[in-house]
Structures are given as structure tokens and as C-alpha cells.
Amino acid sequence: MSDHIKIRPAEGKWTVRAGAAVMGETTRALEVIEGENPPVIYFPRDDVAMAFLDDSDTVTTCPYKGEARHFSIQTRSKLIEDAAWSYEAPVEDLAAIKGFLAFYADKATVART
Template sequence: MTKITIRNAPGKWVVRAGGAVLGETDNALELTEGEYPPVIYFPRGDIAMAFLDANAHATQCPHKGTASYYDIVTKSQTLENAAWSYEDPLENVARIKDHLAFHPGDYVTVEQV
């Protein structure tokens, strides 16, 4: 089985999309899964959810459960499936419930500040 580690991410974290700050938190979680790069999960309460639209896309992870996806709506574009959340995660990763992760790329940045 793939080893998953969840720890409190040190410091302050910010996520931006299209130049706008979507969220900032001192309470991020860092999830490391096997050889994949770590993923930062933001508490839902620290994200401006008005910029996110839930969509019908979902994926299944044997180690975390079913991921629900969100589009990020900026002034100039919609970034499809740019954020995800495990609404009902498996017991071994229960800490990520009520948290969101983001696909960093050309229009989305996740960074420690």
C-alpha cells in the first residue's frame, strides 16, 4: 500500500488564480503520497469559495476516496477542475476533510509566504 503522510504545513500559505488571492492560511496541511510531490490542502474556511464552482467531475483514489472537483472562475477565464476536495475521505486520511487542494500551473500558484 502507498504510504501517505499528513502533517501541518509550516508557515503561511497562499493560493492565487488569475492574479487574485483565493485563500491564505496558517493552517494548511501537507499530504505526501508515495513518490509524488507533496500537496498542500487549505481549510475550506480560508478559501474565497465565491470563486469556485463545483462541477460533476470526480475521480476515485484507492488510498483517499472520491475526489470532487471545482472550476475556478476568474475575471478572464474559467479554470476547469483546478481544485479538488475529498468530501468523505477514507479513515486513514480523515484530516483532509473540509480542505481543498489546487492544481498549480500557468494560472494557479500555491506558495509559502
């Protein structure tokens, strides 16, 4: 695995909320630490209400992780564009995050509960 990125199980139960809705809860989250950046919590898709997420046209590329697809969240009152991302085919050393979802802190609230 890259020395720049560390992946480890995130201890405890984690919840992601968007608007007033709970989008997901898990005890199987991963904590991804990239360089000096704050850790990012990644949720398994099975633990997220995928029915509220819509594919976005946005695709970004990270030189360390690969290509990320983005998702928008449809709440009762609005669409939160590009609120989450997922690596469908990450670089080989980071295969543990394949298919997991992470959420932008300014668009959803991720907390240990």
C-alpha cells in the first residue's frame, strides 16, 4: 500500500445524514488517512440507502487512488449535488475501498454514534 495512504477499520458505529434523513449506518466503515489530511470515513454500500443517491456526471481522478464516480443525494426538499464519491476500480494497493462511499463534509454529516 502507498505510504501516502493508510486504510484501517473505523472503530464503532458510524452514521451519515443528509438533510434530516439518515442515509446510512455501519459498524464496518473504513478510515482512510491520506497524508496530513483529516481521516475520511468510507461506508460499505450495503449500509447506505442507495435509493436516495443518483449517479452524477462528475468523475475525478486522484493520482493515489484512481478514478472516483460521484453521487448526488435527493432529499425531500432538495438535490445535494456531488455529495458522495466512490472508487469502483481503485489502484491495486487500495482495493479495500472498492465500492465504498465517502461523503463531502460540507454536504453530509458523518459522525461516530
